[in-house]
Amino acid sequence: MTAAPPVVVAGAGITGLTLASELDRAGVPVVVLELSAPGERTAAGVALNTAAVSVLERRGLYEELRPFALPLPQVHFSLLWLDPDRVGGQARYPHLLPQSRVEERIEASLGAGVEIRRGHEVTGLTQHDGGVRVEVTGPGGTYDLDAAYLVGADGPRSAVRALAGIAFPGEAAEASGLVADVRVDFAALPPEVFGARHFDAGLFMGAPVGPDRLRLITTEFGRPPQEGPSGPVTGEELAGAALRIAGLDLGPLEPLWSARFDDAARQAEQYRAGRVLLAGDAAHVHYPLGGLALSTALEDALNLGWKLAASVDGTAPQGLLDSYHTERHPAGRAALRATRAQTSLLHPTERIGPLREILREVVAFDGPNRFLVDLAGGVGTRYEAPLPEGADEPHPLLGLLAPEVELATAEGPVGLHSLLRTGRGLLLRFTDAPLDADGWKDRVRTVTAEPHPELDAAALLVRPDGHIAAATDDPDTLHHALTTWFGEAN
Ligand SMILES: Cc1cc2nc3c(=O)[nH]c(=O)nc-3n(C[C@H](O)[C@H](O)[C@H](O)COP(=O)(O)OP(=O)(O)OC[C@H]3O[C@@H](n4cnc5c(N)ncnc54)[C@H](O)[C@@H]3O)c2cc1C
Numbered sequence: 001m002t003a004a005p006p007v008v009v010a011g012a013g014i015t016g017l018t019l020a021s022e023l024d025r026a027g028v029p030v031v032v033l034e035l036s037a038p039g040e041r042t043a044a045g046v047a048l049n050t051a052a053v054s055v056l057e058r059r060g061l062y063e064e065l066r067p068f069a070l071p072l073p074q075v076h077f078s079l080l081w082l083d084p085d086r087v088g089g090q091a092r093y094p095h096l097l098p099q100s101r102v103e104e105r106i107e108a109s110l111g112a113g114v115e116i117r118r119g120h121e122v123t124g125l126t127q128h129d130g131g132v133r134v135e136v137t138g139p140g141g142t143y144d145l146d147a148a149y150l151v152g153a154d155g156p157r158s159a160v161r162a163l164a165g166i167a168f169p170g171e172a173a174e175a176s177g178l179v180a181d182v183r184v185d186f187a188a189l190p191p192e193v194f195g196a197r198h199f200d201a202g203l204f205m206g207a208p209v210g211p212d213r214l215r216l217i218t219t220e221f222g223r224p225p226q227e228g229p230s231g232p233v234t235g236e237e238l239a240g241a242a243l244r245i246a247g248l249d250l251g252p253l254e255p256l257w258s259a260r261f262d263d264a265a266r267q268a269e270q271y272r273a274g275r276v277l278l279a280g281d282a283a284h285v286h287y288p289l290g291g292l293a294l295s296t297a298l299e300d301a302l303n304l305g306w307k308l309a310a311s312v313d314g315t316a317p318q319g320l321l322d323s324y325h326t327e328r329h330p331a332g333r334a335a336l337r338a339t340r341a342q343t344s345l346l347h348p349t350e351r352i353g354p355l356r357e358i359l360r361e362v363v364a365f366d367g368p369n370r371f372l373v374d375l376a377g378g379v380g381t382r383y384e385a386p387l388p389e390g391a392d393e394p395h396p397l398l399g400l401l402a403p404e405v406e407l408a409t410a411e412g413p414v415g416l417h418s419l420l421r422t423g424r425g426l427l428l429r430f431t432d433a434p435l436d437a438d439g440w441k442d443r444v445r446t447v448t449a450e451p452h453p454e455l456d457a458a459a460l461l462v463r464p465d466g467h468i469a470a471a472t473d474d475p476d477t478l479h480h481a482l483t484t485w486f487g488e489a490n
């Protein structure tokens with residue numbers, strides 16, 4: 001048996017790495033076990049929606065990535081193009097950026113408290129009083145690892161989910177997808193290769209992911225994956241899909257890396273079973289359209305990280321860890337709903353064509369355009385925030401992500417989200433009223449700023465994930481929120 005870390009995470013994908021980063025910020029040591037050997041993992045994603053970019057910005061991880069990101073002028077809902085410029089307020093543009101680059105950035109930011117073991121697979125687990133014994137199969141054989149908590153961030157076919165006995169109900173796949181990177185001479189390619197396009201037979205997408213590398217992503221409707229080939233994707237298969245779907249003759253192709261995917265839509269019944277938790281694709285899978293998969297995974301990690309850290313260090317109030325399921329299960333369901341609505345609008349064209357035409361006219365109006373831009377961007381998640389008995393009407397911002405506004409402080413202007421980089425709670429005070437978090441100094445940082453028109457309250461309590469836990473001028477309401485989310489005062 002190896003020395004016991006408080007938290008073991010299965011999977012060093014974007015979810016596992018982000019969760020490790022959150023725990024690291026909170027000073028909780030973590031071991032991440034990753035099935036694939038060093039250098040073996042390739043992540044398929046290329047599109048980051050507004051919510052995904054916002055998570056990375058809130059943690060100060062996006063500045064170095066921004067020069068490599070390609071902002072897109074439009075957002076789509078089921079490839080119906082929307083106009084983010086007409087929404088106003090904060091920019092809501094999706095960015096094209098390879099997921100693998102984001103993962104590299106997160107990994108590079110990790111401190112010494114995170115140990116990643118690649119080539120180590122979780123093969124068993126036993127829960128006991130006070131912990132989980134994790135069975136691991138690594139290059140040197142099988143060993144056990146004791147931890148207080150195990151998080152399954154091990155993707156769609158999660159072994160942790162199965163070992164914990166958590167059901168994964170949903171819709172079976174009806175479409176087959178191929179993703180592959182091929183070496184190309186960009187100058188020799190027809191322009192139709194680039195971008196995402198919708199045809200009667202499926203979707204075709206091409207995105208540059210390197211100076212001579214093109215990522216091809218194809219989806220064929222009405223071809224359940226179980227009826228097609230399995231194993232590594234061949235060049236002929238890829239070229240055949242491009243021809244059948246988009247009528248594109250791409251000549252001989254040699255996949256440098258490839259994978260298969262489908263449009264199954266499933267969600268774990270529970271995100272927590274005792275000391276085992278699920279996050280990211282282990283908790284929810286859907287057809288990868290529009291960037292909701294990554295934003296939902298990143299937000300799972302941000303929601304879980306501080307709650308798990310507080311549970312490990314013993315400051316978590318009653319029910320805090322359970323609120324991970326209560327808050328994130330509906331968010332996952334909403335992502336599945338938004339994605340399934342989009343796939344329903346793609347096929348078969350002869351049936352949904354007229355509906356798409358009408359929707360195209362509907363999104364010319366500002367209201368529907370705004371609604372769908374926010375839906376596709378993963379914006380607008382609101383968590384329940386309990387109020388004390390007899391409290392005033394809830395503030396309209398309560399439970400929402402704090403807006404990114406510039407605050408005037410004694411130290412000069414500062415963006416609200418930059419105050420969240422440490423991953424701690426934040427009390428923003430806008431008056432001299434007796435509103436403080438003095439008993440929670442170890443968990444909540446206090447910043448005094450000039451009142452801001454968008455934040456109409458005397459004080460704002462912001463959780464580590466950026467959501468507003470209190471917006472009030474009442475000391476009792478603030479005290480109630482502090483104990484609800486951060487536990488008892490010292
Ligand atoms: C073709 C395609 C294109 C996509 N494009 C986009 C996009 O543009 N935008 C978007 O938002 N999303 C996209 N997605 C979805 C996105 O890639 C996933 O949602 C995301 O990778 C989920 O991250 P994860 O860390 O939860 O899971 P994964 O990325 O699946 O990572 C899980 C990790 O766990 C490891 N693992 C598995 N079993 C074990 C075990 N037993 N023990 C230890 N480790 C284990 C795996 O090796 C893997 O590295 C796309 C997906 C596909 C297939």
